[in-house]
Amino acid sequence: MKKVAYLGPKGTFTELAAVTFLNESTRIPYKDIPSCLQALDNQEVDGAIVPLENAIEGSVNITLDYLVHKHNLPIVAELAIPIAQHLLVHEDNASDLQALEAVYSHPQAIAQCHEYLMEQFSEAQWVYATSTAQAAKEVSEDPSLKRGVIANELAAQKYGLQIVAENIHDFPNNHTRFVLLSSKEERFELEQSRQEKTTIVVTLPSDYPGALHQVLSAFSWRKLNLSKIESRPMKTGIGHYFFIIDIDHAYDKVLLPGALEEMKAIGCKTRVLGTYPSAVIYEEQKEYTV
Numbered sequence: 001m002k003k004v005a006y007l008g009p010k011g012t013f014t015e016l017a018a019v020t021f022l023n024e025s026t027r028i029p030y031k032d033i034p035s036c037l038q039a040l041d042n043q044e045v046d047g048a049i050v051p052l053e054n055a056i057e058g059s060v061n062i063t064l065d066y067l068v069h070k071h072n073l074p075i076v077a078e079l080a081i082p083i084a085q086h087l088l089v090h091e092d093n094a095s096d097l098q099a100l101e102a103v104y105s106h107p108q109a110i111a112q113c114h115e116y117l118m119e120q121f122s123e124a125q126w127v128y129a130t131s132t133a134q135a136a137k138e139v140s141e142d143p144s145l146k147r148g149v150i151a152n153e154l155a156a157q158k159y160g161l162q163i164v165a166e167n168i169h170d171f172p173n174n175h176t177r178f179v180l181l182s183s184k185e186e187r188f189e190l191e192q193s194r195q196e197k198t199t200i201v202v203t204l205p206s207d208y209p210g211a212l213h214q215v216l217s218a219f220s221w222r223k224l225n226l227s228k229i230e231s232r233p234m235k236t237g238i239g240h241y242f243f244i245i246d247i248d249h250a251y252d253k254v255l256l257p258g259a260l261e262e263m264k265a266i267g268c269k270t271r272v273l274g275t276y277p278s279a280v281i282y283e284e285q286k287e288y289t290v
């Protein structure tokens with residue numbers, strides 16, 4: 001893949017995921033997740049890498065919703081990397097952390113460090129930014145303001161900030177899953193992959209008792225393992241949902257088409273968001289140069 005859109009500016013976790021898995025590609029930063037997807041739809045880039053789920057905070061709803069409601073961009077790979085959140089400040093503010101009046105970051109990062117913030121900075125303002133690196137960039141630009149940032153070590157390097165507290169996320173083993181989207185339904189070879197997955201969207205028929213049970217049984221008797229099932233609002237009214245289901249299996253010629261046919265027979269609508277290789281990087285394997 002030649003050009004890949006990511007949530008910028010330089011130094012985001014999304015860039016770290018891109019560097020880890022797609023080091024050959026040229027990375028093009030965009031200001032938010034919808035702009036990355038739009039850039040791919042407009043063919044400004046060949047791929048887009050976007051966060052989908054975090055181990056502490058759960059789904060990145062904006063990604064899910066845009067993939068389901070607004071675009072038809074296949075998922076061609078899944079990449080999970082460790083997420084280490086640190087507190088960064090300008091060196092002028094490093095000697096008196098208690099004086100910090102605000103902590104800036106992306107909402108996902110603030111949520112991952114909520115207990116830490118409650119304990120250490122309950123009086124400070126917690127301010128949302130479009131990404132962790134954007135927050136770092138803004139804070140680095142005016143050291144006269146007493147502000148901290150939650151971001152990664154790469155952002156600290158890029159924007160000349162000092163790490164004053166390491167690993168401040170509330171639970172260990174913090175990981176985020178990113179997906180690589182493409183404009184073409186082409187197989188993407190992911191070197192580090194050890195597993196194949198398929199993600200589908202299922203909408204149940206209305207007023208059909210036991211419909212979800214039947215959907216799940218289509219997988220269970222075929223011995224297809226599910227790694228995630230989540231409902232999201234259809235946005236058409238209270239009580240209307242669709243389900244996103246991750247299956248630990250490639251879309252083959254028999255099992256998955258059979259399961260989807262069974263769901264259609266009871267009136268479900270189904271859509272395959274992608275069938276793709278999946279890779280996870282653990283803390284001890286982490287290495288990157290940007």
Ligand SMILES: O=C(O)C(=O)C[C@]1(C(=O)O)C=C[C@@H](O)C=C1
Pocket residue numbers: 007011012013014015051054060083106108109130131132133176
């Ligand atoms: O702000 C960033 O650095 C991002 O890449 C976004 C994002 C996210 O949306 O989940 C990615 C990984 C972390 O979970 C925190 C933030």
